[in-house]
Amino acid sequence: MNKIEEKAPLGVGVLVGIIMGSKSDLPVMQDAADICKEFGVEFEMTVVSAHRTPERMFTYAKDAASKGLKVIIAGAGGAAHLPGMVASITTLPVIGVPVKSSNSIDGWDSILSILQMPNGIPVATVALNAAKNAGLLAVQILATADDSLAQKMQVYKDDLRKKVEESAEEMSS
Numbered sequence: 373m374n375k376i377e378e379k380a381p382l383g384v385g386v387l388v389g390i391i392m393g394s395k396s397d398l399p400v401m402q403d404a405a406d407i408c409k410e411f412g413v414e415f416e417m418t419v420v421s422a423h424r425t426p427e428r429m430f431t432y433a434k435d436a437a438s439k440g441l442k443v444i445i446a447g448a449g450g451a452a453h454l455p456g457m458v459a460s461i462t463t464l465p466v467i468g469v470p471v472k473s474s475n476s477i478d479g480w481d482s483i484l485s486i487l488q489m490p491n492g493i494p495v496a497t498v499a500l501n502a503a504k505n506a507g508l509l510a511v512q513i514l515a516t517a518d519d520s521l522a523q524k525m526q527v528y529k530d531d532l533r534k535k536v537e538e539s540a541e542e543m544s545s
């Protein structure tokens with residue numbers, strides 16, 4: 373396996389903001405942070421609740437672009453309004469992670485709260501608990517303006533392809 377250890381030569385500080393509605397979302401959202409680490413992308417991670425700390429949410433979203441963030445990954449469960457509300461305030465792309473919280477309706481509450489945005493305010497919604505894919509999507513967005521990061525993403529995808537090919541060979545032998 374090709375381990376991606378080099379730091380991306382972006383050198384301009386924190387580019388990805390990872391936020392979540394509650395500390396209880398951290399076990400899921402940690403996967404997004406791990407992908408950022410793997411690709412050498414600087415990130416910050418904190419709790420911002422749309423319902424319990426609305427002013428904090430507003431300030432975070434309002435200041436995100438001016439402090440240098442390029443992408444926001446927002447995870448929440450239940451009545452998961454955080455990604456959509458943040459998207460309504462900032463011009464940055466927002467990737468939403470529906471988190472299956474303990475009292476959820478099989479996660480559908482989180483999924484639909486994040487997915488069903490009105491025209492004009494998109495949230496790039498990944499699958500339930502799929503913070504890893506949110507991290508990868510954030511890296512891909514950044515890679516459109518960074519050749520070195522794009523090369524690392526190619527290595528990552530080549531590695532996925534090789535694993536499938538190896539599985540296919542094992543099965544046929």
Ligand code: RP5
Nearest residue numbers: 393394396448449450471473
């Ligand atoms: C949402 O409610 C959070 O994003 C979390 O997924 C869910 C439960 O939060 P806690 O009651 O565990 O703080 O706002």
